[in-house]
Amino acid sequence: MATVGGRGARADGVTHMWLDIGIVVLLIVGIYCFAVLIGFERRSLTRRTDRRAEDMYDQYADPARKQRRYAREHGAWQEEQPGSRR
Secondary structure (H helix, E strand, C coil): CCCCCCHHHHHHHHHHHHHHHHHHHHHHHHHHHHHHHHHHHHHHHCCCCCCCHHHHHHHHCCCHHHHHHHHHHCCCCCCCCCCCCC
């Protein structure tokens, strides 16, 4: 059994001190890594690009025939008749 002023108490206190320091260092390293990761994501997601939605729309749009059919079914498409005025 260790005494209050003996070697056992001192070794136990030193061990806890190093454990506390290690936990703080790991916490700081974790925060730094998180900050680096967020900075990388921000730079990669907000970089300048020449791609616009208008340029990419043709890749994803339905053919004109299918768009007209869908619009007609939902009441938004009206065929223009020759000679009719609006």
